[in-house]
Amino acid sequence: MSNENIYILAIESSCDDTSAAVLCNNNVLSNVVSTQKIHEEYGGVVPELASRAHQQNIVPVVHQALAKANIDKKLVSAIAFTRGPGLMGSLLVGTSFAKSLALGLKIPLIEVNHMQAHILAHFIADEENCAPKFPFLAMTISGGHTQIVLVRDYFDMEILGETLDDAVGEAFDKSAKLMGLPYPGGPLIDKYAKLGNPKAFQFPRPKVAGLNFSFSGLKTSILYFLQKETKKDAEFVSKHLNDLCASIQHCIIGILMDKLEKAVVQTGISQIAIGGGVSANSGIRHTLKQKETTDQWSTYIPKFEYCTDNAAMIGIVGYLKYKNADFSTQDIGVKARYAIESAVKTK
Ligand code: KG4
Ligand code: ZN
DSSP states (O other): OOSOOOEEEEEEOSSSEEEEEEEETTEEEEEEEEEOOGGGGGTSOOHHHHHHHHHHHHHHHHHHHHHHHTOOGGGOOEEEEEEESSOHHHHHHHHHHHHHHHHHHTOOEEEEEHHHHHHHGGGSBOTTOOOOOSSEEEEEESSSOEEEEEEEETTEEEEEEEBSSSOHHHHHHHHHHHTTOOSSOHHHHHHHHTTSOTTSSOOOOOOOSTTOBOOHHHHHHHHHHHHHHHHHOTTHHHHTHHHHHHHHHHHHHHHHHHHHHHHHHHHOOOEEEEESGGGGOHHHHHHHHHHHHHSOOEEEOOOHHHHSSOSHHHHHHHHHHHHTTOOBOTTOOOOSSOOHHHHOOOO
8 A cells, every 4th residue: 555645535424414534644624514404303313314314415416515625526536425224215326426426437335334434433534632552442422323342453343242122322312302392402402401400300220231221211200200290280391301311311321320230240341432313412421421420430432423323434444444455346235234243354
């Protein structure tokens, strides 16, 4: 491999964000994200609407990413795209676009696993980013996934535990919906939680073996609790919104930290990296940072724009795979379900 710069154009379209980024080696030159607002009125992502919006957004978003990076597309070394996991229709838009562009420009195509990208986002060169050293534990917490992954190397990962039902982001969003808050409710719970008492209300923690998670019971217990209280006082939610948010957030953080602590004991690894949209949560960030002093953990939280869905994280995986000459062929298909372990083997 020569010392020439590698330019990766990356495309992410797994859920409701259409994103394109340009990287020069491990540096991000541009990272454009177009978040689809249409889903707000439905209280959750509508797959059919998501793929239509990707179709409309993809060309302008890619144009903008190239313009911001100030490079001609002829300079691009390879196209990286999200192959999965995600919504089938959404993935198809980004994948088809990436394949056509790679074919047109006669450059390599690189498929990327979205969950692997959330983890490797830590390796984007940025003054606000600090890369963990191998081996480390990664906890990916998003609207679609909740996993604890043992990361031995860039392409050597093993899932130690994951959710058996709802993802943690869904737990936030569904709880918010029960309180009448708009989608996505996670950031709003975070905002109101800052003003409330986390011990005001208690919700039961699920009993799940090993390092797996479960969040569907929490949603049900919140539903029954709110039904009971609003029968007595119709204004219960609005009167206690801050305390409710603080208590729900406290419970969710407790569930996550319990398993993380268990994983640290089980593996003897106390280098912890988090990723995914929920790592934007201020309570989780604060609790993790505290662990640095109380338990001597080293914790890593990527820059905010690399936590939520973005193409820069797809680009860093593209760059690392490019260096291994790990390219895809034009007959590659999308994978709505795509386990991290099946994605990490390179040549
Ligand atoms: O990674 P992401 O952008 O998309 C997926 O791959 O799912 O994660 C989105 C999820 C949503 O459920 C959203 O409510 C949640 O991340 N989220 C938060 C916060 N910011 C985003 N949850 C709690 N607190 C936040 N500050
Ligand atoms: Zn994600």
